[in-house]
Amino acid sequence: MSLSMRDPVIPGTSMAYHPFLPHRAPDFAMSAVLGHQPPFFPALTLPPNGATALSLPGALAKPIMDQLVGAAETGIPFSPLGPQAPLRPLKAMEPEEEVEDDPKVHLEAKELWDQFHKRGTEMVITKSGRRMFPPFKVRCSGLDKKAKYILLMDIIAADDCRYKFHNSRWMVAGKADPEMPKRMYIHPDSPATGEQWMSKVVTFHKLKLTNNISDKHGFNWPSDHAAWQGNYSFGTQTILNSMHKYQPRFHIVRANDILKLPYSTFRTYLFPETEFIAVTAYQNDKITQLKIDNNPFAKGFRDTGNGRREKRKQLTLQSMRVFDERHKKENGTSDESSSEHATFSCFAQASSPAVSTVGTSNLKDLCPSEAESDTEAESKEEHVHEACDAAKISTTTSEEPSRDKGSPAVLKPHLFGAEPSGRARDNARADKASPDSRHSPATISSSTRGPGAEERRSPGREGAAVAKAEEARALPGKEAFAPLSVHSDAAAAHLQGPLPGLGFAPGLAGQQFFNGHPLFLHPGQFAMGGAFSSMAAGMGPLLATVSGASSGGVSGLDSTAMASAAAAQGLSGASAATIPFHLQQHVLASQGLAMSPFGSLFPYPYTYMAAAAAASSAAASSSMHRHPFLSLNSMRPRLRYSPYSIPVPVPDSSSLLSTALPAMAAGPLDAKAALAVSPASVAAVDSGSELNSRSSTLSSSSVSLSPKLCSEKEAATSELQSIQRLVSGLEAKPERSRSESP
DNA sequence: TCTCTCACTTC
DNA sequence: TGAAGTGAGAG
Numbered sequence: 001m002s003l004s005m006r007d008p009v010i011p012g013t014s015m016a017y018h019p020f021l022p023h024r025a026p027d028f029a030m031s032a033v034l035g036h037q038p039p040f041f042p043a044l045t046l047p048p049n050g051a052t053a054l055s056l057p058g059a060l061a062k063p064i065m066d067q068l069v070g071a072a073e074t075g076i077p078f079s080p081l082g083p084q085a086p087l088r089p090l091k092a093m094e095p096e097e098e099v100e101d102d103p104k105v106h107l108e109a110k111e112l113w114d115q116f117h118k119r120g121t122e123m124v125i126t127k128s129g130r131r132m133f134p135p136f137k138v139r140c141s142g143l144d145k146k147a148k149y150i151l152l153m154d155i156i157a158a159d160d161c162r163y164k165f166h167n168s169r170w171m172v173a174g175k176a177d178p179e180m181p182k183r184m185y186i187h188p189d190s191p192a193t194g195e196q197w198m199s200k201v202v203t204f205h206k207l208k209l210t211n212n213i214s215d216k217h218g219f220n221w222p223s224d225h226a227a228w229q230g231n232y233s234f235g236t237q238t239i240l241n242s243m244h245k246y247q248p249r250f251h252i253v254r255a256n257d258i259l260k261l262p263y264s265t266f267r268t269y270l271f272p273e274t275e276f277i278a279v280t281a282y283q284n285d286k287i288t289q290l291k292i293d294n295n296p297f298a299k300g301f302r303d304t305g306n307g308r309r310e311k312r313k314q315l316t317l318q319s320m321r322v323f324d325e326r327h328k329k330e331n332g333t334s335d336e337s338s339s340e341h342a343t344f345s346c347f348a349q350a351s352s353p354a355v356s357t358v359g360t361s362n363l364k365d366l367c368p369s370e371a372e373s374d375t376e377a378e379s380k381e382e383h384v385h386e387a388c389d390a391a392k393i394s395t396t397t398s399e400e401p402s403r404d405k406g407s408p409a410v411l412k413p414h415l416f417g418a419e420p421s422g423r424a425r426d427n428a429r430a431d432k433a434s435p436d437s438r439h440s441p442a443t444i445s446s447s448t449r450g451p452g453a454e455e456r457r458s459p460g461r462e463g464a465a466v467a468k469a470e471e472a473r474a475l476p477g478k479e480a481f482a483p484l485s486v487h488s489d490a491a492a493a494h495l496q497g498p499l500p501g502l503g504f505a506p507g508l509a510g511q512q513f514f515n516g517h518p519l520f521l522h523p524g525q526f527a528m529g530g531a532f533s534s535m536a537a538g539m540g541p542l543l544a545t546v547s548g549a550s551s552g553g554v555s556g557l558d559s560t561a562m563a564s565a566a567a568a569q570g571l572s573g574a575s576a577a578t579i580p581f582h583l584q585q586h587v588l589a590s591q592g593l594a595m596s597p598f599g600s601l602f603p604y605p606y607t608y609m610a611a612a613a614a615a616s617s618a619a620a621s622s623s624m625h626r627h628p629f630l631s632l633n634s635m636r637p638r639l640r641y642s643p644y645s646i647p648v649p650v651p652d653s654s655s656l657l658s659t660a661l662p663a664m665a666a667g668p669l670d671a672k673a674a675l676a677v678s679p680a681s682v683a684a685v686d687s688g689s690e691l692n693s694r695s696s697t698l699s700s701s702s703v704s705l706s707p708k709l710c711s712e713k714e715a716a717t718s719e720l721q722s723i724q725r726l727v728s729g730l731e732a733k734p735e736r737s738r739s740e741s742p
Numbered sequence: 743t744c745t746c747t748c749a750c751t752t753c
Numbered sequence: 754t755g756a757a758g759t760g761a762g763a764g
Contacts, residue, residue, distance in 0.1 A: 124760085127745075131758070211744085242743075280744050281760090288760070297759040300750035 101144040101194065103252050105269045108137035108201050113273040115290060120170050121276035122287045123246075129208030129217070129237045133295045136248050136274060137203040143194030148256035150190040150264075151197065153204045154183065155238045158245040158275055165283035173243070180239035182232045183218050191256050204250075208237040211280060215239055221262070228262045240278040248274045 107113060112134045113121075124130045136153060143149060157179060164173035185207045189196070208217075218235035221228045240246055247270060255264040282288040292298040 133759090292760070295751095295759065296753090297751055297757085299752080299759085301760055 099144040099147065101147065101254065102142040103140060103267055104142045105250060105252070106139045106141075107271045107274065108139055108203075109134055110271075110273065112294060113271070116287065117273040117275065119286045119290065120284060121274075122279045122282055122284060123209055123276045124282065125209040125211045125240050125242060125278045125280060127210060127212045129210040129212075129215070131205055131208055132248075132276075133291055135203055135205035136207070136250070137201050137205070138250055138269070139201050140194075140197050140252065143198055143252070144254070145193060145195035145198070147194050147254055148191040149194055149197055150253045150255050150258065150261060151187040151202055152190070152251040152253065152261075153185045153187070153207060153248060154232075154251070155209070155240065155246045155248045156182075157241075158247040161245065162241075163243050163245060163277055168284070170277060170283075176244055177241045180213060180241055181218065183235045183238045184232050185236060185238065186234055186258065190258070206236060209240055209278060210237045211240060211242050211278070213239055221258075242278050242280045245275065245277050247272075248276075 116134060123132055140151075157176060160176045161172045162174045162176050163170050165171075166173075185204060187202060187204065188206070189202075210217075215235075215237050217237040218233040218239075220230070220233055250269045250271075252267045252269075253261060253264045255261060282291075292301040
């Protein structure tokens with residue numbers, strides 16, 4: 001049996017393109033146009049789809065596996081009733097009542113994620129696979145109760161850099177290593193009705209992270225859809241590169257069976273606070289401590305309790321005392337001894353039940369002056385967080401709370417480590433990490449957040465912004481990882497206003513936003529116009545047939561959308577640009593996309609595509625092609641795309657964005673107008689009307705990255721610096737330069 | 743940096 | 754009771 005066998009259900013789809021944009025958009029665009037396999041996708045060395053396929057660890061629900069394997073083995077499309085279930089084409093083709101949905105997604109345990117995020121989250125990856133902690137959980141709403149949905153998750157590279165943890169902070173250490181084979185994790189309960197999904201918290205805790213490229217937990221899709229087969233496999237473990245930054249993504253696909261995935265519209269959600277750096281061993285002690293404090297399985301390492309950690313700590317303390325005494329006797333009371341003593345004091349303090357302890361590692365710290373000062377400064381900032389930590393952690397964040405608090409990005413501009421390091425407690429924990437990892441090279445100071453965002457920023461972060469700017473200079477080309485995002489949350493409306501491109505630091509987000517984010521519709525995808533239409537037409541019935549009880553909307557809707565998109569996108573960028581806006585809106589409407597202003601659903605199928613296209617072109621010359629829309633708000637789908645689209649010449653993203661930016665600052669509507677006006681942005685506009693809200697965010701972030709926007713960047717930087725100065729006044733000590741940003 | 747084993751935990 | 758998930762630490 002082989003899962004890779006050709007899918008009998010779907011006719012040759014030479015024109016099909018991978019729904020997930022390759023990181024190197026330009027290449028992809030080319031290959032798409034030429035009908036070649038995207039070169040940037042590393043040749044997947046998927047494990048033989050044999051026995052292993054059936055022995056999947058429980059993460060992938062058996063029902064799903066049965067369907068996939070069954071389809072591959074028998075050549076008979078599976079339906080909810082199983083491979084052998086009789087097909088019901090007639091019913092499937094019957095028009096069904098279609099209920100518009102407006103999915104909203106809330107990240108659960110947001111507070112916990114925020115805590116990790118501000119320290120520069122690290123996720124351990126092992127050969128056998130390690131779960132994520134915090135676990136990725138979301139709560140969905142706005143789904144059509146009766147329609148079936150497939151929920152998926154994948155993890156993509158956040159940027160094009162390799163990192164190293166140096167001087168207690170994450171710094172760019174070079175260009176990223178080749179990407180690992182992409183894997184998509186299908187939620188075990190898929191497909192399920194909207195009602196079912198909305199009735200519970202959707203958790204992806206079974207997804208594991210590994211650095212084992214020969215991992216056997218991946219399988220080809222039971223479809224030879226050119227875009228998926230060989231480019232993306234599905235499985236329970238995602239292969240990542242150590243010391244690289246990643247961004248988990250959540251996808252909602254309205255479809256009633258897995259085989260339809262490649263042909264369905266994905267609504268993608270990004271939560272900037274879930275970004276992390278993959279490591280084989282923890283680098284930042286604060287992260288380690290945070291994990292220990294919150295992960296039940298790590299209880300044994302907590303300060304309290306009778307775990308090994310406690311014993312070790314006691315042992316260490318004992319030895320320290322002995323050593324200290326002996327040292328005093330031997331050397332008398334010298335500066336050395338004092339310092340030693342000081343060190344010990346720190347250690348002792350850390351050991352206090354009330355404080356977290358670091359154990360022997362504390363010795364490393366020895367309370368270096370730098371660390372100390374840093375700590376103090378940090379403590380001020382973090383104090384607040386700390387105070388609330390206990391309460392925050394653990395809980396799953398309710399929707400409202402989450403929004404109100406704003407995404408971490410909103411509150412804290414810096415993604416990684418921006419936070420000043422620790423309070424007394426952290427200090428103790430900080431252990432070797434004196435200054436802490438607060439500054440991540442990637443971190444940007446930019447704040448893309450809405451108007452209120454700036455106000456909410458924490459003081460400490462401001463300093464980080466400056467530092468970042470400095471780092472940015474040091475590390476040209478590297479973008480910061482700013483979590484800028486506006487939390488979209490469902491708050492669609494919540495977007496607080498136009499995304500201010502304001503605080504964007506230089507390297508900010510822009511690039512991240514676009515760069516070939518896999519989910520962005522690649523321009524190349526638009527290129528399928530005619531092909532797509534015919535294909536869609538031909539496949540419609542087929543697909544319908546495949547799924548016995550079709551929820552209806554999906555295929556038709558997508559097809560329409562795709563066809564429209566194809567038409568709208570035209571065969572060339574020019575043609576796309578000429579598409580009347582109202583027509584575009586119609587297209588969007590046909591997809592059920594809301595066209596509301598900021599905060600509302602993005603029109604992204606097209607908008608994003610256009611943007612992506614632009615980005616992709618830009619990416620060609622940019623080092624950041626990989627970056628997904630990090631700066632976007634996560635609550636709303638970042639992207640909605642259909643696998644088929646017509647390639648559009650890619651306008652220069654920077655110009656597009658830059659043009660749009662000013663408008664965005666003015667307001668959603670203006671932003672839209674601006675986009676429309678911009679030649680480069682025409683495509684975007686046409687694509688969607690919804691561009692406004694989320695996209696705007698993107699745009700702004702993208703802008704910052706653009707070389708053309710240097711002046712703007714500088715202005716933004718200055719602004720940030722000013723703010724920082726003001727804020728820094730509150731800090732005990734001057735901030736050190738932080739991570740580099742682009 | 744990475745891999746492996748260990749003692750500890752949860753479920 | 755045992756499988757599986759933890760970080761520590763040695764190599």
